Amino acid sequence: MPQQMNNNGQQPGKGRRWLSLLFYTLAFALLGFYLFGDKDNNGVTKELSYTKLTAYIEVGAIDKIEVTDDLKAKATVKPQNYTLVFGTQGDGERAKGQLRTQVPSIEEFSKYMDGVNATRKANGQAAIDVTYAKSRDYWYLILVNILPFALLILFFVYMSRGIGSAGGPGGIFGVGKAQAQLFDSNKKDKVTFEDVAGLYGAKQEVQEIVEFLKNPKKYTEIGAKIPKGALLVGPPGTGKTLLAKAVAGEANVPFFSMSGSDFVEMFVGVGASRVRDLFRQAKEKAPAIIFIDEIDAIGRSRSKGVMTGGNDERESTLNQLLTEMDGFGTNSGVIILAATNRADVLDAALLRAGRFDRQIHVELPDLQERKEIFQVHLRPLKLDETVDIDFLSKQTPGFSGADIANVCNEAALIAARGGRKKICKQDFMDAVDRIVGGLERKNKIMTEEEKRSIAYHEAGHATISWMLRWANPLVKVTIVPRGMALGAAWYLPEERQLTNEEHILDELCSLLGGRAAEQLFLNQTSTGALNDLERATKQAYAMVAYYGMSDKLKDISFYDSTGRYDYGLIKPYSEDTAKTIDDETQRIIAEQMARAKQILTDNAEGHHQIAQLLIEREVITSEDVERILGPRPWKSRGDELLEVNAALAESEKPKKRTRKKKQDNEETTA
Secondary structure (H helix, E strand, O other): OOOOOOOOOOOOOHHHHHHHHHHHHHHHHHHHHHHHOOOOOOOEEEEOOHHHHHHHHHOOOEEEEEEEOOOEEEEEEOHHHHHHHHOOOOOHHHOOEEEEEEOOOHHHHHHHHHHHHHHHHHOOOOOOEEEEEOOOOHHHHHHHHHHHHHHHHHHHHHHHHOOOOOOOOOHHHHOOOOOOEEOOOOOOOOOOHHHOOOOHHHHHHHHHHHHHHHOOHHHHOOOOOOOOEEEEEOOOOOOHHHHHHHHHHHHOOOEEEEEHHHHOOOOOOHHHHHHHHHHHHHHHOOOEEEEEEOHHHOOEOOOOOOOOOOOHHHHHHHHHHHHHHHOOOOOOOEEEEEEEOOHHHEOHHHHOOOOOOEEEEOOOOOHHHHHHHHHHHOOOOOEOOOOOHHHHHHOOOOOOHHHHHHHHHHHHHHHHHOOOOOEOHHHHHHHHHHHHHOOEOOOOOOOHHHHHHHHHHHHHHHHHHHHOOOOOOEEEEEOOOEOOEOOEEEEOOOOOOOOOHHHHHHHHHHHOHHHHHHHHHHOOOOHHHHHHHHHHHHHHHHHHHOOOOOOOOOOOOOOOOOOHHHHOOOOOOOHHHHHHHHHHHHHHHHHHHHHHHHHHHHOHHHHHHHHHHHHHHOEEEHHHHHHHHOOOOOOOHHHHHHHHHHHHHHHHHHHHHHHHHHHHHHHHHO
């Protein structure tokens, strides 16, 4: 099998092997200096006491002595006395041996050797050569003379392989190389379109791109051209990256994947260089697909952010991307996929036809799509008979695919924590509560007065939402603290395609129900209504300033879809209009507060029963509210959709039986 090469043409791991070789070379060199650096190549060294050394000196067995300033003495033995000192037969005149010892002091040893040499001269013998030298510390020599060069070499190699990961493949010399991941189509765990639940329109769009790559003749014969680029747009967690993975698994062509932040670097000009290198690699392997995730990191509009100063590096990267996608040169055979959840901030030149020809909207799943997503994520789980996928789909409106995956995993964790072998319906309900409201804080200490205030507050929400037609249907109410909230009410939001004024007003009235109950029945106000008031104020302001649903500012909208006013210090209306907006917002809030108090007054007995039941049980469901206030006369949109789907399924069965009966009759006649 040919060895894989990196962007610099080097084999992966070759630099690491070179570093390892250098390290072991230095280690063995240090060990050699320590063990053999101070020894005679052909001699034998013997450690002995100072007294024995003086004895050998006096009998004339020593030829010369070297004393260092660290009081170490090294004496060379005469070849003819080798056997006397070491007790073994030497190699004649070539026999060499050394004796080592520690002298008391240099002055004392010098006086002693002067006396010995004076005696030897008086007897006509040659004096013993005594030298005094500085000690040789080989570790010091290595640190001073060798280590700096070794560190320079290691630093050079480290720089060539990259400063941390900033340089990417090829180190600092390959900092301009694209760090794209090339998808392996032979992976066993690759994602296909069968693994992507829902997203019917989006899958159809990208499947056409895959079909063109597999069978281009089908389109080119009639003169059609495949779109050069497709932009996946949608909220977080809806499956944009998953859809790109499915394209990578189905296309059977080289698939390059990068994040928008991978182009951004601390060095000037790196982003544009990486864009050029990415497209160069893709053109060499055309037909190919390039996927850029979170493209808003480099594709922001160049006209925004003028007040805060422009980013030349980001703009140069964007300009290079625009040129590569549709510039003077040809770019045939390379298809661009990109994903973002902020398409409103992208540059207009990037979105025009010829670059991103298609914008594929990946929206939050509807009821039927949530059901299919649940079926995908429930496959590996062990479920009992109480789990109903239709019920789970109905209880999770507004959940993205990532949220549903989190619900399934959280339910499995809750079941395992409880010691159960299978996951039940209650585990999923607890998982939804955990994700929406946060973790229960049962150890939160509350006084009886605080508990009563929270119960009346939540009972106000429950009563008004139950009595209003367009308010979100109630599911459960609790006064057990969760996350930062002291109490909570769970609703089943309607999945509407359009929202009219009646819908918004009913929702506003329901939001103000908690504060209205506090003022009406407890004669007090608390900080517990902060979140309700914030949401109600924003909704009322949107009615006036955005939707044109006020009496004084009809059919006027100050909504800015371009986002340009976010960077300015002025508003697109006058001070008089701003005061009118404030007055209308306050009027709407006041009217709905009065409406909420009237509904609570008309249903005071039922409200008190719900509040008392909350104080006793802490958690009540819609069945308890129905028993107290009576059934709601209106069906929810979720129930209507389920009924429609069931009716469609039933209507298909007779058609199939009629068709089969007709075929039987034809066969009988024949």
